[in-house]
Amino acid sequence: MNKNGKIYVVGIGPGKKADMTFKAYEAMEKSDIIVGYKTYTDLIEEYFPNTEIKSSSMMKEVDRCIEVLELAKSGKNVALISSGDAGVYGMAGIMYEVIGENDDVEIEVIAGVTATNAAAAIVGAPIMHDYVTISLSNLLTDWELIKKRLELAAQGDFIVSLYNPKSKGRTTQIVEAQEIMLKHKPKDTPVAIVRNAGRETEEHEITTLEKMLDSEINMLTIVLIGNSNTFVKKGKMVTPRGYDKKYEY
Ligand code: SAH
Secondary structure (H helix, E strand, O other): OOOOOOEEEEEOEOOOHHHOOHHHHHHHHOOOEEEEEHHHHHHHHHHOOOOEEEEEOOOOHHHHHHHHHHHHHOOOOEEEEEOEOOOOOOOHHHHHHHOOOOOOOOEEEEOOOOHHHHHHHHHEEOOOOOEEEEEOOOOOOOHHHHHHHHHHHHHOOOEEEEEOOOOOOOOOHHHHHHHHHHHHOOOOOEEEEEEOOOOOOOEEEEEEOOOHHHOOOOOOEEEEEOOOOOEEEOOEEEOOOOOOOOOOO
């Protein structure tokens, strides 16, 4: 009989319990231990006062997955958590890379509300048409490749959602990203900047491609850049699905 525990890779949503799926909550509730980066375990620990919680530092993702696998092999059910969706720049892929072909441990990934969806709902309906997400972090991806993706996304008139736009150590990527967008998109293209979506400190601004760098952009920010049809109405950013009609209510 397999005495190993199960691994739940859980997307906890952007922050608050209300934005967490019921399934994510249940998975954490039936786990013996919850493991995650400290910022995320801090967000959920109050809901699971009787569960063991293990926080680890950023940049230790692989070690965290190895540890989770060992815990499961010792018979524990483990919830490995990511913010938003664990399959979007989160822990799900790493967990599948770390597990061995012969390890008799089940992994279940539980979907969460990713930051793009949380941010989009806050500012209106900006991602109603084809959109792409691009991470500006060049820690794991070559910057030349990221620039190529930005270029093609702009050329393709996609709505673009930027993750990891800027950090203390990475300040130039967002400037280059804006330059690339301006090559193909009009300077008055609506842009939404959403910080700390779904958290106590949530803030947002709706601006334009030309002026977007005047807003504060940090590591807890999503930058949503519209397509050629995106407009602002009643203070909200909206991308219509129909190209020919403009509806008035
Ligand atoms: N797995 C996460 C993304 C992790 S990458 C998800 O699905 O949302 C980290 C980046 O996500 C941050 O740099 C930021 O761009 C974005 N992000 C995560 N949570 C956010 C929040 N609450 N508000 C705004 N942006 C957020």
